[in-house]
Amino acid sequence: MYKKTGGTLKIVTISLLIALASFKMYAGGFQINEHGAKAMGMGGAFTAIANDPSALYFNGAGMMQFYGTQIMFGTALISPFSSFRGVAPKIDEYKTANQVFYPSHFFATHRLNEDWSVGLGFSSPFGLGTKWDENWPGRYLALETSVQVFAIPVVVAYKPLDNLFVSASFVYSFANVKITRKNPQTPFEGDAFVSLEGKDNSAFGYHLSAMYKPLKELTIGASFHSQIEYNFEGTAKSTGAEQLAARLPGGDIKADLTTPMNLAVGVAYDFMPNLKVALDFQYIGWSSYDTLAVEFVQSGVRSASTRLYDDTYIVRLGAEYGITEDLNVLGGIYFDNSPVANERINPSLPETDRIGMSIGLDYKLTKSLGLDASYLFIRGNQLTVDNSSEYYAGTSPFNGTWNAGAHVFSLSLSYSF
Amino acid sequence: MIKKYLYTLLFIAAGFFAGCEDRTELTEPAAQNPNRGQVDLTKFVSIGNSITAGYQSGSLFQSAQEFSFPSQIAKQVGTTFVQPLVGDPGTLGRIEIVSLSPFATQYNSTSGTPLNIGYSLPYNNLGIPGALLVDILKATSSGTSASGNNPMFDLILRGSGTVFQQARLLQPTFITLWIGNNDVLGFATSGGVRPTSPTPATAFAFLYSQLADSIASLGAKVVVANIPDVLAIPFFRTVGPQMAMLIPWRTPGLPGMFYQKHGESAGTTYIDSIGLLTGTVVVPLTGSSYAPLLGQATGKFYRDNHYPALPPGIDTTKPFGFHPTNPWPDALILDADEIVTARTATTSFNETISTVAQAKGWGLVDFYSLLNNIAASTFTGGTKYNGVTFTSMLVTGGLFSLDGVHPSSQGHAIIANEFIKVLNTKWDANIPLINVAEVPGSLYFAKQNINKYLYPEYRNMNWNNLLF
Numbered sequence: 001m002y003k004k005t006g007g008t009l010k011i012v013t014i015s016l017l018i019a020l021a022s023f024k025m026y027a028g029g030f031q032i033n034e035h036g037a038k039a040m041g042m043g044g045a046f047t048a049i050a051n052d053p054s055a056l057y058f059n060g061a062g063m064m065q066f067y068g069t070q071i072m073f074g075t076a077l078i079s080p081f082s083s084f085r086g087v088a089p090k091i092d093e094y095k096t097a098n099q100v101f102y103p104s105h106f107f108a109t110h111r112l113n114e115d116w117s118v119g120l121g122f123s124s125p126f127g128l129g130t131k132w133d134e135n136w137p138g139r140y141l142a143l144e145t146s147v148q149v150f151a152i153p154v155v156v157a158y159k160p161l162d163n164l165f166v167s168a169s170f171v172y173s174f175a176n177v178k179i180t181r182k183n184p185q186t187p188f189e190g191d192a193f194v195s196l197e198g199k200d201n202s203a204f205g206y207h208l209s210a211m212y213k214p215l216k217e218l219t220i221g222a223s224f225h226s227q228i229e230y231n232f233e234g235t236a237k238s239t240g241a242e243q244l245a246a247r248l249p250g251g252d253i254k255a256d257l258t259t260p261m262n263l264a265v266g267v268a269y270d271f272m273p274n275l276k277v278a279l280d281f282q283y284i285g286w287s288s289y290d291t292l293a294v295e296f297v298q299s300g301v302r303s304a305s306t307r308l309y310d311d312t313y314i315v316r317l318g319a320e321y322g323i324t325e326d327l328n329v330l331g332g333i334y335f336d337n338s339p340v341a342n343e344r345i346n347p348s349l350p351e352t353d354r355i356g357m358s359i360g361l362d363y364k365l366t367k368s369l370g371l372d373a374s375y376l377f378i379r380g381n382q383l384t385v386d387n388s389s390e391y392y393a394g395t396s397p398f399n400g401t402w403n404a405g406a407h408v409f410s411l412s413l414s415y416s417f
Numbered sequence: 418m419i420k421k422y423l424y425t426l427l428f429i430a431a432g433f434f435a436g437c438e439d440r441t442e443l444t445e446p447a448a449q450n451p452n453r454g455q456v457d458l459t460k461f462v463s464i465g466n467s468i469t470a471g472y473q474s475g476s477l478f479q480s481a482q483e484f485s486f487p488s489q490i491a492k493q494v495g496t497t498f499v500q501p502l503v504g505d506p507g508t509l510g511r512i513e514i515v516s517l518s519p520f521a522t523q524y525n526s527t528s529g530t531p532l533n534i535g536y537s538l539p540y541n542n543l544g545i546p547g548a549l550l551v552d553i554l555k556a557t558s559s560g561t562s563a564s565g566n567n568p569m570f571d572l573i574l575r576g577s578g579t580v581f582q583q584a585r586l587l588q589p590t591f592i593t594l595w596i597g598n599n600d601v602l603g604f605a606t607s608g609g610v611r612p613t614s615p616t617p618a619t620a621f622a623f624l625y626s627q628l629a630d631s632i633a634s635l636g637a638k639v640v641v642a643n644i645p646d647v648l649a650i651p652f653f654r655t656v657g658p659q660m661a662m663l664i665p666w667r668t669p670g671l672p673g674m675f676y677q678k679h680g681e682s683a684g685t686t687y688i689d690s691i692g693l694l695t696g697t698v699v700v701p702l703t704g705s706s707y708a709p710l711l712g713q714a715t716g717k718f719y720r721d722n723h724y725p726a727l728p729p730g731i732d733t734t735k736p737f738g739f740h741p742t743n744p745w746p747d748a749l750i751l752d753a754d755e756i757v758t759a760r761t762a763t764t765s766f767n768e769t770i771s772t773v774a775q776a777k778g779w780g781l782v783d784f785y786s787l788l789n790n791i792a793a794s795t796f797t798g799g800t801k802y803n804g805v806t807f808t809s810m811l812v813t814g815g816l817f818s819l820d821g822v823h824p825s826s827q828g829h830a831i832i833a834n835e836f837i838k839v840l841n842t843k844w845d846a847n848i849p850l851i852n853v854a855e856v857p858g859s860l861y862f863a864k865q866n867i868n869k870y871l872y873p874e875y876r877n878m879n880w881n882n883l884l885f
Contacts, residue, residue: 088449088849089492137855186805186858187815187825188514189480241862243517394854395804 030128030147030349031260031284033314034076034376035105037412041360041374042318043332045278047266048221049320050211052370052414053107056121056155058264059223060167061211063109063117063157066416074372074412075104082130082350082404086137087386094138096350097131105412109155117167119155124148125225126175126259128349138347139182139191140392145348149175149230149259153207163214169207175200175230177257179348183248184393185240192241192248196294198234198255217270225262227288232257236296252297260309261285266316274322282314286339306389307346312339320362330360330374343389350402352380360410370414380404449495454845456638458496462541462589463487464553464580464632465596468832469544470573471500473818473825473859477546477569478507478529481818481859484826487542487593489833489856493848500542501573504529506861508569512819513863520812522819523863531572539583545569549599550616550624553580554631581631589635593836595642595782596628597621597770601762602822605647606701608748609679609755615762622769629773640780640839643767647759648699649788651811652821653751656700660708661693674711674738676745678752682730684744686752697753702811702821704749711738711745718746780839787835791816802831803854812860819860826859 036054039046046054050062053072078101085093103124111117126149134143150173157167176199182191209223232255238248266280286309293304318332336354345352360374380403388397451458463469463485470477471485479502482488491498506513509528515521545552547567556562557579559570577583584592600616632639647653664674675684676698688698700708707718716733727733732742751759767785774781788809794800795808807828808814811821816828824832830853840846 089495090855184858186827186856187812188858188860188862190858190862243514243862391804392855393805394802394852396852396854 030126031262032076032078032103032124032127033282034078034103034408034410035123035125036072036107037074037076037360037372037374037410038330038362040076040376040408040410041330041332041358041362041372042278042320043316043334043356043358043376044282044314045266045268045280045316045318045332045334047223047264047278047280047282048211048219048268049266049276049278049318050221052372052412053109053119053121054105054412056107056109056119056153056169057105057123057125059209059211059221059266060119060153060155060157060169060207061165061209061223062221063111063119063155063167064159064165064211066109067111068416069108069110070414070416071106071108072412072414073104073106074410075102076408076410077102078406078408080130080378080404080406082347082402084136084138084347084350084400084402086400090137094133094136097133099129099131101127101129103127115159117157119153119157121151121153121155123151125151130348130350132347134182138392138398140184141346141390141398142179142181142348144178144180146178147175147257148177149173151205151228155207163212165211167207167209171205171207171226171228173203173205173228173230175203175232175257177232177234177255183238183240185244186393188241188244190241192244193239194249195237196234196253196255198232198253200230200232203228203230219268221264221266221268223262223264227258227261227285229256229258231255236294249296249301249303251299254295254297255293257292258288260288260311276320278316278318278320280314280316280318280334282316283311284313284339285311287311289339305346306344308341308344309339310341312337318358326364328362330358330362330372332356332358336378342383342385343387345383345385345388345402346390347398351404352383352402354378354380354404368416370416372410372412372414374410376406376408376410378406378408449493451494451496453494453840453847456840456844456846457590458491458494458846460587460590460637461487461491461496461498462584462587462591462637463498463544463593464584465544465594466548466599467544467546467823468598469593469595470542470546470569471544471829472546473820473823474512474861475524475820476507476509476511477501477503477572478505478511479503479532480505481507481826482542484829484856484859485542485544486824486829486833486836487544489830489851490593490836490848491541493833493837493851494846498541499533499536499538501534501540502532503572504532508572511861513861514812514819515863517812525861525863534572534575539577539586540573541587543573543580543584544595545573545580547599548580548596549603550596550621550628553596554624554628555579581628584632585635589637592632592635592637592639593642594628594632594639597625597644597766600766601644601647601759604762605751605755605759606652606703606822608701608703608746608750609752609758610748613679615759616766618762618765618769621762621766625766625769625773629777633777638780638844639777640782640836640843641770641774642782642836643770643785644763645784645788646763646792647751648696648756649792649809650822651809651814651817652702653699654696654792654809655702655811655821656705656708657693657696657698660700660711661690663708664690664711671739674745675741675743676738676750676752677747679747679755681747682728684741696756699751699756700745700749701751704745707737707745707749712736714743716743718749722748780836780843782832782835782839784832784835787831802827802834803852805854807831827853827856830856 035057046058050059055062082096105123107121109119129146153169155169180195205226205228264282268278289309316334358376384401390398471482473481511525604615673687673689735743792809799806799808
């Protein structure tokens with residue numbers, strides 16, 4: 001039996017490698033998939049596992065796998081890096097400022113009875129932050145950009161059959177966005193500094209998910225997250241030459257942003273009693289992000305920047321290996337296919353196709369207290385753009401070579417009673 | 418079996434650590450090569466006047482000099498190019514914008530200091546603001562320059578010989594030569610008054626051939642440029658049309674603006690609004706501060722220019738410009754005859770330049786046609802470079818600095834590209850063109866905001882200090 005399963009693993013590995021090799025060179029969205037140290041340690045292949053309270057995010061139906069009350073909280077520590085080098089003679093390398101982001105998560109589930117379970121969560125499903133030197137060549141495209149999206153899912157899970165769980169969530173979300181860049185004042189000397197800030201305190205969405213165990217060793221999971229539409233309201237501020245003040249953007253602004261729908265399907269298989277391997281396919285409807293349009297309320301001027309994201313996907317492979325009863329080691333790898341065509345890569349989100357590799361530990365400190373810790377390294381493909389449609393000024397394309405990546409540490413504590 | 422898993426783990430770990438390596442340094446690009454095709458720009462010398470020097474808005478200052486066209490060419494190929502930099506705000510008198518609407522300027526009364534006066538070799542940029550053709554061969558100091566008192570010669574030549582001698586010392590492999598503009602501009606910008614004629618065509622041809630023979634003896638590749646039509650620059654295209662639109666022409670009995678022709682005392686001739694609008698006569702930018710005085714009984718022009726007494730026949734109790742005895746002064750207008758004189762000289766100089774370039778096998782950049790084409794496109798949408806629209810309008814046209822004569826930094830990029838195109842076609846140099854849109858703006862704002870002017874107002878400007 002072991003020989004046979006070893007063969008299966010090999011086939012999975014080989015087919016995955018072939019798939020990776022044939023991927024187009026594209027770049028990544030601003031989705032955050034780090035909502036629990038264990039899931040992250042397994043490369044995010046958690047849709048068919050969802051066996052800790054982070055199930056609220058990954059697969060609400062997974063809540064039916066445990067009893068009593070479970071709470072989990074933790075944080076990820078994301079340290080991204082990006083660099084850009086222009087075309088000769090502008091060959092100096094520019095790097096984003098070192099920033100660390102802490103998207104935190106909190107999940108609580110409660111088993112009402114044999115058939116029903118409820119849960120409440122909090123996490124950041126989307127976000128980004130980039131900060132470039134204020135005199136760097138791409139300053140007319142982006143200086144500092146930050147997007148923070150928070151979601152509070154309220155979940156109900158139900159067990160229609162002994163081996164089938166389903167769940168539905170209502171999601172309340174709020175978000176804020178900040179975009180700063182410079183504007184050339186040519187033919188006049190110097191740059192104007194433009195800052196846009198906005199927030200939306202009430203946006204709504206939903207999740208649907210299911211988990212099915214046709215065999216004792218096999219679990220199949222599926223999870224759907226709806227898109228959420230945000231209507232940001234805020235203000236624009238500009239500073240530049242006093243003589244140009246009347247011509248610079250300012251006042252109240254409005255902007256719409258729709259975060260994409262997510263569909264994740266996964267299988268998990270217990271090759272040995274202490275070895276679980278999971279494979280996930282996550283489809284992300286990034287085509288919702290076609291334009292970033294800012295409307296200036298007073299003047300009625302609409303300033304739109306074409307984003308034209310494509311739907312994309314992430315393939316994830318994760319494993320959990322039990323060393324002792326209380327200690328599991330975790331490992332995972334994923335390939336994240338970027339939703340942005342090369343010519344649309346913008347320094348506010350300079351990401352290319354990415355490979356993520358993770359390791360982690362899942363440790364039961366006591367019968368009711370668990371600790372998960374994991375590390376994820378994300379490596380973006382080096383990407384050289386020679387046909388950019390992102391205009392620096394005039395019709396001057398923002399061509400050059402990009403490199404991006406991130407170090408992510410995550411820690412989660414869970415407690416059951 | 419355990420072994421197999423160990424191998425798998427090892428394999429994964431190896432892949433993991435290989436992947437973790439930070440590859441952001443791997444994009445170090447190859448160095449540029451100044452030796453391109455059949456031309457070597459390793460030792461690059463630029464000979465010329467204010468345009469070559471990167472003089473803008475009435476001043477020689479670092480942030481403009483860094484975008485002089487030869488400096489931009491040098492950056493494209495990665496060759497050394499040392500210039501006589503003067504820290505911002507540069508030599509005294511940089512024109513700055515006080516207010517955009519209404520438009521008003523002021524000159525900066527502070528000056529910067531020379532940054533590399535002690536450089537041990539001649540500068541690669543031997544463009545000297547105010548230099549005539551003859552100065553390139555003869556002048557060694559301000560005292561020996563044609564004007565007799567141009568301080569730029571001391572600043573740039575530093576007492577170590579003529580422009581040509583210093584160029585020779587650098588043993589150049591590539592030279593740009595753009596000279597002769599001032600041989601006609603001095604006449605035109607002074608309204609045909611100082612000097613009263615352009616450099617004679619025969620003298621120009623003689624001197625240009627002499628200079629060409631000297632430069633040819635250096636054995637370098639050379640690209641020369643010809644001289645634009647004086648009427649293609651905003652210095653002559655701005656004030657007249659504004660006067661045409663703003664003067665109260667409906668004053669009963671007023672046929673037009675009376676102006677003084679050269680040599681006349683009173684203004685027996687007049688020009689109507691159509692003539693001012695279409696350029697039958699042109700008013701230089703120096704006339705802008707007097708245009709608002711039209712119709713007033715004033716002798717401001719004579720006071721400003723320190724006339725010991727009013728010229729005979731002039732009566733400043735009469736309305737300025739609206740009466741034959743208080744006419745618009747000769748120095749502030751280029752009349753139809755003077756326009757012909759300037760254009761004839763330009764055409765003749767350009768024939769000389771073209772003939773010499775052909776005889777020597779040099780490249781030639783035709784700025785005469787380039788600027789005329791942009792001027793012609795001014796009212797039909799302008800001319801686009803890298804998505805940026807340029808016209809020959811002052812300020813809004815983007816091509817010229819605030820003095821209305823010298824190119825802006827973006828204007829210099831357009832000029833540099835014309836030189837690069839010649840290098841590329843003549844000697845297969847394969848130099849990438851400069852992206853004009855990426856060149857920063859170079860019109861400076863003054864610190865304080867003063868308002869209420871009808872005309873492009875050049876306050877406190879001492880135009881006598883302006884070099885071309």
